[in-house]
Amino acid sequence: MGKRDRSPSPLLEDFGAKRQHAWPCDETAMEKAREFVRRCATNPTSPILLLPDRDADGLTGGLIFHRTLRLLGVPPSSITTHFVTKGTSIHAEGEREILEGYGARRVIVVDQGSRGAGEVVRGAEVLVVDHHWSAEFPSKAEVVNASHYPPVATSALLAYLICEPLHQRVPETCAWLAVLGTMGDLGTGVAWTPPFPDLSWATKGVGKSKMGEAVGLLNAPRRTAENDVRTAWQALLASNTAADVVSPSNPSFKRLREAKAEVAAETQKWARTPPKFSSDGRFAVFEISSPAQIHPLIATRWSGYLKATNLEALVVANTGYNPHRVHFACRIPRSRKSQITLPEPDLITLLSELAAKVDGLREKLGDDYARGHKEATGGVVSMEAWGLLKEAMELGVKKEGGGVKGGKKVTQRNTLDQYFKR
Template sequence: MSDSDSSQAEPAKHWPAPTAQLSAARAFIRECAASSAPTLLLPDKDTDGLCSGLITYLTLTHLGLPPSLISVHFPAKGSNIHAAPERERIAKYGARYVIATDQGSRGGPALVDDRATKTLIMDHHWSTEFPEGAMVCSAAQCPPVATASTLAYVVCTGMLGGGEKGRKVKEQLDWLCAMGTMGDLGTSFKWEAPFPDMRECFKRWTKKTLGEAIALLNAPRRSAAYDVETAWRALLNSTTPKEIVNPESSKDVGRLFVARAEVKSETDRCARKPPMFSGDGRIALIRISSEAQIHPLIATRWSSSLKGPRLEVVMCANDGYNAGMTNFACRVAKSRKAAAGEGATDIIAILKEYASRIPGLRELMGDDFARGHKEASGGIVLTEHFERLWELMANAEREEGGPPTKKRKTGKESPAQKNTLEGWLRKA
């Protein structure tokens, strides 16, 4: 890697990942592009994952790897790239190079057992363990933690070179980075150093346009059909974000609008479920049943309005997404952030501490429990195990000297109540 590459790609020392990891990731991508070997991309299903995947894709093709040699794989609904069935599917591609972006990190066997296959993981989820044999470029321990799109952008932009061709590719990578990052951090995110300077990008493409494109790209993976491939094709075949927000631009883009309408309708239906509270007042739970992946949306919505003297975490648990399983999403209550400050609440640690109170429960729930980020975590567990966890939470006693809490319900379904979303917002 040349000094010029380093200066273009790294806005700050040891950011967005350790310098050695950034250099190794660039070397991996250059080697992959020069190899003319079958390559498999494993981007996550949300906007950050899709954009980081496309940033990598465009960089590889810019460096000379034919698109015909690049395959893209998305895990089945409710699964992940670390699950045994998905590892079998990944192996069938026969790829010599595998690049996973924004997929979450955990220890375990190699993604591909064939030792001739090389694997690069670019991620920002908290973890100190990774699949065997993988090269890792992780932003998780380099604050402020970058998104996967920003990480991929910093890794890749330094390899584009000069000239008109490189400039045009970088313009596309700019708005992909902006969309992916705002997909995780919100459209109101302040692009301050060490994050890339996106002022020119926002002059060309307004945050309103980018925000609408983000919502549309997120919709298919939240729909009951879990049509992630449509979102990928819509993004891959769009040369500007304006094409993504025009329903007439392609059939795939038109399907994004249909998916968004479905998700909105389902979210409105389920968001009126009244919350229950843990006995110690630290956890609020909204219990829903939907084939759509709307539990993160509902957790986020309620986290901005619910208040309580001891409330820390808002959880939405979905028993209808996968049969026999409970998918749940947790967010830090806004009132908690205001009182304790950003970064003061570690949801992963809180979930694990509760689970540890029942001998063996933490192990029974497996590797898909308490995944993600410290302030945006969740999991996928057997419903019977989630019932045990919530029963424990519902009966948890408050600490001595803490503010009083009301008697809590423990049942899966709450009786008819008048405290709908609007009622709770008025109380807040």
């Protein structure tokens, strides 16, 4: 393989007044995305590659494009769906070689996290639909990114709003997918009030508990050690309503339940891992070693229990998910969110400031550091970089009175009884 163009794409324009009125994204970008989908249908035998993320939002967003393409006359033989290899991303060199092997002329990327990382697939037209915070995007791609247009639409909702005008049957076949994907990221209590479209009709008769169950089942396979995301995709392909996802008659139902039980057991195994605090008290760090992608679940769980005066971020690092790499999830403690007198932390900024404390550390952390949302982020770093990051935090070192008392470092002693109460 030749050397990639690693030059970043241009920074986002200064949105200014235009951002005040545009939603869910700049209308020019939305219309370019629709034209992209229309071009896919002009030559229905030309190979198309779908690259949806592996969670409920990404999967449903990907299926919205899949079903829209089918409505526009594209045969299933022309559409290939690829899920990234466990522990990697579409931007990794090895993964890009796999993507180029499909020989696709057009590629639709959904919910994969935006970054300036050269071309996704060389020689192909690429559409990127995303809602993760970024100011840079893959080169030579059409981009629809909602992160700068609050309230931020999920990727599934973006996909639906792009595709809805393209065929009269999109609402009846895809609106429920947009609702399910949105609930996957924003919770079942999401309000379908302006500027969000009122899609409550799409899941009428399906209660919130069943919607939540569907989200949980769809999210479970990709968290297993086997990264069995194809099962969740097959479950959606076989469904015409959200109720079908959780029906025992769904061919994938049994495996979905098994995956959920497997993830629950692994989560329980590591849930009581005690934290270590940074010397300034802003970070609480939990280190686990699991082949399952449970670090985000544990971070979310701890965010509801852990309380400390200066705490701004919980970090759960998993050293067992991928050999030679550390995957971590970062969340804001709910106690911090409830303190209206204190600003809510921007996790991406917080992690960037931490990395800047050590010369050369930011470069060692790489392109997969501090990716996601301001309130829910994470990353993938080398073992060496993770060790340096812990040193930057001064884990387990307590500074009395805002500094190191008498120049002496005091080793912190944490217990679960102190910090984890059910």
